[in-house]
Amino acid sequence: MKWLVYISSLLLVLGCGENRNDDCITSLGNDGSNTRLVDKFTKIYVEDRIKLLLVQDSANAGIIELRGPENLLEQVTTIVEDGELKLKNRNTCNFVRSFNYELAVKVYFADLDKLTVESIAEVKSQDTIKIDRLEIYHNALSDISLSLFGNEVFVQSKNSAQTTLNGVVRVLKGTIEEISNLDAYSLRCEEVLLDSHTPLACEVNATNGLYIKIYNSGDVLYKDEPSDYKILEVNTGSGKLKKK
Template identity: 30%
Template sequence: MRLRIIQNLELDTDFKMKLLVNIFVAVLLFVSCGDDPCFKGSGNTVIETRDLPDSIITFQVSDNLNVDVFLSDRNYVEIEGGENVVPYVSVEMSDTVLLLKNNNKCNFLRDFDQHLKVRLYLTSITRFMFDGSGVLNIKDTLKVNELLVKSLRGSGTINLVVNVNRIRISLEDGSVDVHVAGLAYYLNTYLTTSSTIDARFLLTTTCGISTESAGDMIVNVSESIYASIYSIGDILYHGSPDIIIEAHEGSGQLINY
């Protein structure tokens, strides 16, 4: 009987110690998170304007950011959102590359940054990169000789309208959806993983396509298509172009629609 009582006392002591440790840890977490914006909420809506240098050649959008891009007579960015969220939008230069990132740690809260908007104003756009999970809208028609659109491990959406001689779209290791319209003499594309390109409203003379994607590609071509298919994604084309199959190692098909 005495042994059982001693064992019970030992068990009660262990339980109390564990309970005290748990309470102590909980208090520490509460105190340390007291200043965390996740506990404050997003705050009142503000608009912050940041001037940008003239040396920008390209820009890169990362993380969960919805960005609208406009052509302008000067380079600057407007960030609209909660006062506790806006400071965590990083706008930095790396050489001639403008980097836009969302360093907000409260993305696990569904509505924390849902009203966050980034408006980017640039004097010229000839190339950009996207590895984010938001929506990138190029709001003005891009009228340049050559345009490069590149994504690496992105999982969002890109929308743009162009009037160009050549446009290259390279989507690697992600699931980006690109919607492009307008005019282009030559369209060159490279897709992997499950990315898609919808260019049905892009009037193109010649198109070069290399796809390793499970997603489909839609094009509108008048003269010729050079196609390499390595996966299950189809190439759907409108028009009556000459078809040159350079490689066909996947089950994807060229389909006239």
């Protein structure tokens, strides 16, 4: 019996990873906060239980504000590599703690051209983000919601979460896959070019043109009849292109 306890304890410590052994026996601690400053970036990668709030503010670009259990804050890494800010939660011993905590990160930036969301990270924008071309790769289990203004946005979503976009852009392009969905009903676009591979409905809003491909049972719903063209190029699924 003593050997069983010893082996179980050893596996617990080793399972937490090198240099994080105290993580498994440390409590969450009280709510805390800290502020960091990082180098210039135009891309953001975020993952694993981080709630990210985006703030476009050139004067404060590079400032990152973190809030959450004080014993976990130091395990949130904020590293810039090749112009990409990588936000990662290095806490590896959630299985010995309650999951009832929040790691909130507010990021100030000047420009953004790529956003990658993984695991169960959540992303929101505080205000409207001005863009030239923004690529969004949404592979997480949690939803994201952004307000945009500018030229072009591209969305690739997988897994099972929703991407919500509002504002005004010239062109929306995207591919919506697995069991994710896109709500861009409040994003006014001149043109929308969308591939739908999902069984869920997607909603769009194009004033000039729609170019749609449907490969699954999810409908593509649009707000108003476009003035120039409405093309359903592929329809191999049972989903329909129709006005909401």
